[in-house]
Amino acid sequence: MTTQLGLPDAIQACLFDLDGVVTKTAVVHAAAWKETFDAFLRERDGADFRPFTDSDYDEYVDGRPRADGVRTFLASRGIDLPEGGPDDPPDALTVGGVGNRKNELVLEKIRNDGVQPYEGTLRYIDAVRAAGLATAIVSSSANTLDVLRSIDAERLFDVRVDGVVARERGLPGKPRPDTFLAAARDLGVEPSRAAVFEDALAGMEAGRSGHFGYVVGVDRVGQTDALYAHGADHVVKDLAELGGDA
Numbered sequence: 649m650t651t652q653l654g655l656p657d658a659i660q661a662c663l664f665d666l667d668g669v670v671t672k673t674a675v676v677h678a679a680a681w682k683e684t685f686d687a688f689l690r691e692r693d694g695a696d697f698r699p700f701t702d703s704d705y706d707e708y709v710d711g712r713p714r715a716d717g718v719r720t721f722l723a724s725r726g727i728d729l730p731e732g733g734p735d736d737p738p739d740a741l742t743v744g745g746v747g748n749r750k751n752e753l754v755l756e757k758i759r760n761d762g763v764q765p766y767e768g769t770l771r772y773i774d775a776v777r778a779a780g781l782a783t784a785i786v787s788s789s790a791n792t793l794d795v796l797r798s799i800d801a802e803r804l805f806d807v808r809v810d811g812v813v814a815r816e817r818g819l820p821g822k823p824r825p826d827t828f829l830a831a832a833r834d835l836g837v838e839p840s841r842a843a844v845f846e847d848a849l850a851g852m853e854a855g856r857s858g859h860f861g862y863v864v865g866v867d868r869v870g871q872t873d874a875l876y877a878h879g880a881d882h883v884v885k886d887l888a889e890l891g892g893d894a
């Protein structure tokens with residue numbers, strides 16, 4: 649192991665998810681999804697309304713691109729909405745409309761409350777870079793650049809593969825490994841020499857199916873067993889546990 653960093657010796661690059669790994673925005677996304685889906689389901693099902701739960705978030709939504717999250721959760725309830733388009737108004741009963749309602753709520757919450765980073769992650773990334781490893785941010789979020797700039801963290805990453813880049817390049821999102829693979833390729837590092845840092849079950853699956861050298865699950869919400877079951881090699885509650893403070 650690269651003992652200072654808690655990583656296998658072969659690792660030359662670290663690929664970090666954003667929401668829930670670098671920033672405390674996973675809770676913002678979870679709250680916005682719940683508000684969006686509960687309003688949708690209440691309107692649709694009336695007395696038969698069953699709320700959107702934490703496990704719905706973990707299983708069907710967390711880590712996935714926005715439209716995939718809408719489709720995957722609604723399919724779990726047997727609901728099939730028309731696709732619509734990415735510019736649909738937020739009250740449209742389409743995949744695009746529901747996704748945009750959620751995004752409006754996220755942006756509103758971020759505007760009101762700001763973005764807080766996980767200090768343990770920032771220190772770890774500093775240590776990784778000081779040790780000469782390359783870094784990338786790999787997020788499904790189309791708001792990645794704004795979020796990074798708001799905490800002055802854009803400079804911590806050599807490469808960015810986010811929701812905007814994925815759309816430009818036609819890359820399928822997590823749980824498919826393509827965005828992580830693209831980041832490794834952009835860094836000039838084989839996947840077997842790259843480590844993935846993720847808090848979502850979909851991210852664990854991407855790490856496993858992409859055959860990355862090491863998959864670190866970051867457990868902020870008490871889902872350690874599920875992270876291991878979905879592909880983690882190692883689970884921590886905070887990246888500070890891996891070291892890097894020396």
Ligand SMILES: [Mg+2]
Nearest residue numbers: 665667668847
């Ligand atoms: Mg995440």
